[in-house]
Amino acid sequence: MSTARPSGVWATAVGVARVRALESEREKALFRDPLAAAFTAAGGLPKVTGTPPRRWVAVAFSIVIRTRFLDELLAEAMAAGVRQVVLLGAGMDSRAYRLDWPAKTRFFEVDTAEPLNFKESVLRAERAEPRCERITVPVDLREDWPTVLAAAGHDLDAPTVWIAEGLLIYLPADAVDRLLGQIGHLSAPGSRMGLTLGSRGVLERFAEDQETAASMWVSEMPEDPIAWLADMGWTAEAFTVRERAAAYGRPVTVPAAGPEGPGGLVSAIRR
Ligand SMILES: C[S@@+](CC[C@H](N)C(=O)[O-])C[C@H]1O[C@@H](n2cnc3c(N)ncnc32)[C@H](O)[C@@H]1O
Incomplete structure (x- = not known):
């Protein structure tokens, strides 16, 4: 199994782990991700100076x-009885290890082979044990990933909770629609x-x-x-980073969501 150094789009997954490692050290952390520091160290990203x-x-x-x-x-989703999770662009997400899962939860992690191989090498070194049945699915989401996911055991007849976190911003709009x-x-x-979606104007702000x-x-x-997802059969709610931060008691000291207005964070239920 090759364990290439982080590069290209998947290096961003290690960058996300670095942010989670820093948050995990805070006294009033909004989550604790004990594996994030190991992914960061193994990734060897340059220190932020x-x-x-x-x-x-x-x-x-x-x-x-x-x-x-x-x-x-x-x-x-778990409280509502869903027992099948699919992370799209899973990166260094360690939720299979750090959250509590009901019995019989099946947890699919979809990403390309390189980041999944890197992740496995770190998980092995850390002797990490998942708290659910975890299945990795190496495939490029621009290819026929539904067939690969089905072969990995995804059950079409059971409800799924899908997570696309920090992913869609890397795909052109037509690929997002297709996905x-x-x-x-x-x-x-x-x-x-x-x-999670790039807020309006983000491309221009980072040009x-x-x-x-x-x-x-x-x-x-x-x-x-909300209308975009309604057209695709979902009843959605959209939130800004700023309003969710307030709900979690985290003071907003930075221009958190760019221009105000709903969006950024979306939850949806299949109609
Ligand atoms: C910013 S990272 C986010 C990782 C993870 N969702 C998280 O929030 O910790 C983006 C991830 O999307 C994956 N990704 C981007 N384009 C992809 C594609 N075409 N097929 C599969 N994975 C892709 C990258 O490899 C990377 O792991």
Whole structure:
């Protein structure tokens, strides 16, 4: 099994782990992710020196808030009886290890082979044990991933909770639409979905960033995400990072969500 160094789009997954590791050290952390520090160390990302630009402090803040948002969305899905989870663009997400899961929960992690191999090597070194049945699904989401997911054991007749966290911004708008269409076809009644979307104007605000993850961002949320998802068979709610931060008692000290207005964080239920 190759364990390549983080590069290209999947290096961003290690960057996200670094943010989660820092949050986990806080006294009043919004979540604790004990594996995040191990992913960060193994990834060997350069240390952040000096004060990062405010717009990047805002990105880190939004990662913290979205992590808590999706932790809660998953807990609600479990309370509603869903027992099948699919992470799309799973990266270094360690929810299979750090959250409580009801018996018989099946947890699929979809990403390309390189980050999944890297992740396995860290998990092995840490002797980490998942708290549910965890199944990794190495496939590129631009390929025929539904067939690969089905072969991995995804049950079409059971509801699924889908998570696309920090993923859609890396896909062009037509690929996002296609992906959501595919998710819809695989979603039994009672399925749920948690999405994060680039806020409106984010591409323009980061247009100067040539050397950072932002140089790979290509899409942002549609003007009306609720109508967009309704057209695809979902009843959705959209939140800003700012309002979720307030709900979690975290003071907002950075321009957290860019221009105000609903969006950024979306939860949806299949009609
Ligand atoms: C910013 S990271 C977020 C990772 C994880 N969801 C999280 O929040 O911790 C984006 C992830 O999407 C994955 N990704 C991007 N494009 C992909 C594609 N076409 N197929 C599969 N995975 C993809 C990357 O490999 C990376 O792990």
